[in-house]
Amino acid sequence: MFEDVKMPEGMSPQMLEHLMYPKNYGKLDDADGVGVALDEKTGEYVIFYTKLKNDIIEDVRFATNGCQDTVVIGSMYTEMIKGNDTEYAQKAIAKMHEKLGNLSPQQQICADIVFTAFIASLKNYENRQNGHDEELHALKMKESCEVKDDNSNGEENDK
Amino acid sequence: MTSKTYQKKHELWLSILFASFAIEDEAIKSRLYDFSQIAFRHMKWIGTALLESGSDYNYDREMQLLKRESNFEILKALQEEVEAFSSEYDNSVLMQRVRTDDEYLLEYLSQLLSDAKNDAKVTAFSMERKWDDLAQEQVDALTLFLFEESYKEYELILVYAYMQARTDDTLHFSVFQDLVDESHFHLKSFGNMMARLGILALPRELHPMTYIVKDLKKFIVDGIAEEEAAKEMCRELSDAIKDEKLSKFFDFINYQESYHIELMKKLL
Numbered sequence: 299m300f301e302d303v304k305m306p307e308g309m310s311p312q313m314l315e316h317l318m319y320p321k322n323y324g325k326l327d328d329a330d331g332v333g334v335a336l337d338e339k340t341g342e343y344v345i346f347y348t349k350l351k352n353d354i355i356e357d358v359r360f361a362t363n364g365c366q367d368t369v370v371i372g373s374m375y376t377e378m379i380k381g382n383d384t385e386y387a388q389k390a391i392a393k394m395h396e397k398l399g400n401l402s403p404q405q406q407i408c409a410d411i412v413f414t415a416f417i418a419s420l421k422n423y424e425n426r427q428n429g430h431d432e433e434l435h436a437l438k439m440k441e442s443c444e445v446k447d448d449n450s451n452g453e454e455n456d457k
Numbered sequence: 458m459t460s461k462t463y464q465k466k467h468e469l470w471l472s473i474l475f476a477s478f479a480i481e482d483e484a485i486k487s488r489l490y491d492f493s494q495i496a497f498r499h500m501k502w503i504g505t506a507l508l509e510s511g512s513d514y515n516y517d518r519e520m521q522l523l524k525r526e527s528n529f530e531i532l533k534a535l536q537e538e539v540e541a542f543s544s545e546y547d548n549s550v551l552m553q554r555v556r557t558d559d560e561y562l563l564e565y566l567s568q569l570l571s572d573a574k575n576d577a578k579v580t581a582f583s584m585e586r587k588w589d590d591l592a593q594e595q596v597d598a599l600t601l602f603l604f605e606e607s608y609k610e611y612e613l614i615l616v617y618a619y620m621q622a623r624t625d626d627t628l629h630f631s632v633f634q635d636l637v638d639e640s641h642f643h644l645k646s647f648g649n650m651m652a653r654l655g656i657l658a659l660p661r662e663l664h665p666m667t668y669i670v671k672d673l674k675k676f677i678v679d680g681i682a683e684e685e686a687a688k689e690m691c692r693e694l695s696d697a698i699k700d701e702k703l704s705k706f707f708d709f710i711n712y713q714e715s716y717h718i719e720l721m722k723k724l725l
């Protein structure tokens with residue numbers, strides 16, 4: 299699926315399609331899990347809505363105020379995981395990292411914020427299943443787009 | 458008048474605006490752009506009326522920008538959309554004003570459609586991505602810039618308009634208006650360039666997390682950093698693009714971004 303993705307070097311027709319018409323973009327009113335990944339330094343966020351049925355991701359949406367790389371990766375990733383199970387979706391993160399290996403550090407951070415938002419939506423689902431009244435689960439990004447060293451991943455919010 | 462009225466006017470504003478970008482004929486483009494600005498003011502006034510009545514509105518949308526192949530296809534679709542909005546009219550002074558404006562827009566669209574000379578092929582959705590003598594990598598850079606910045610300008614228009622509708626501070630109100638006006642001009646410039654490249658597309662919808670601003674100071678500080686980033690993108694693009702006219706255009710935009718930062722500082 300990601301063989302044609304060449305974001306740093308050029309623009310494939312697939313990438314252009316995702317830019318012009320991002321897939322699964324927006325809100326999902328009946329989501330079972332809602333997750334947010336937030337870069338506090340820049341204010342950039344990704345919000346991820348996941349609707350699950352017996353571990354299958356029936357529907358998914360995402361939205362962001364971030365850059366176009368975040369939009370393209372969110373669009374591709376949601377297309378990839380919709381209709382698959384959550385185990386596949388988590389493996390897909392590693393697969394996407396592999397496929398998008400040539401990204402710049404900033405683009406890698408864009409990928410991480412999308413994946414972190416998805417993980418947060420699963421955490422929110424789990425918390426709701428355990429009886430917690432949690433509207434959404436938020437994870438803060440350790441690394442900002444403005445910082446270029448170190449690896450990034452989400453860390454638990456204080457709440 | 459409900460939040461749905463606001464949403465439909467928001468969609469109509471975008472439809473008129475993007476029709477003006479898509480159509481190459483300069484006279485029609487310019488006239489439709491004027492109508493889009495009127496529609497934006499309708500939207501603003503409807504929003505104010507909703508707030509005054511204790512209601513609220515949001516920036517949800519249920520619309521697509523369909524790829525049309527001729528001026529007449531665009532104009533007929535627009536005609537249908539304006540007509541559909543008529544279900545929202547009520548007897549208020551505001552909605553009577555909206556009705557008479559919309560009726561005149563329909564009259565203008567009818568006039569255009571009655572003359573076959575106004576029809577032409579539309580290339581705004583061709584995906585061709587050619588710009589004079591620019592090399593492909595320069596076109597790629599320009600493409601990315603236009604997607605990034607057209608969304609950003611749309612976002613700024615809506616976020617500043619949202620805050621303007623809710624402030625009692627006259628300085629803030631005035632600065633928000635300046636910033637909205639400036640972003641309208643930038644969105645117009647970038648939208649027309651996207652159409653010329655054949656990649657015209659709607660900016661993506663705003664999520665409430667983007668436009669409901671809880672901390673104005675942080676929002677402005679982040680916004681200044683974004684303006685700095687936009688300036689840098691303009692500068693890099695101006696350096697990279699071997700086209701004197703385009704290069705000068707991006708220098709011009711760069712200087713405008715500098716003044717936006719000064720305007721934003723007044724909000725701190």
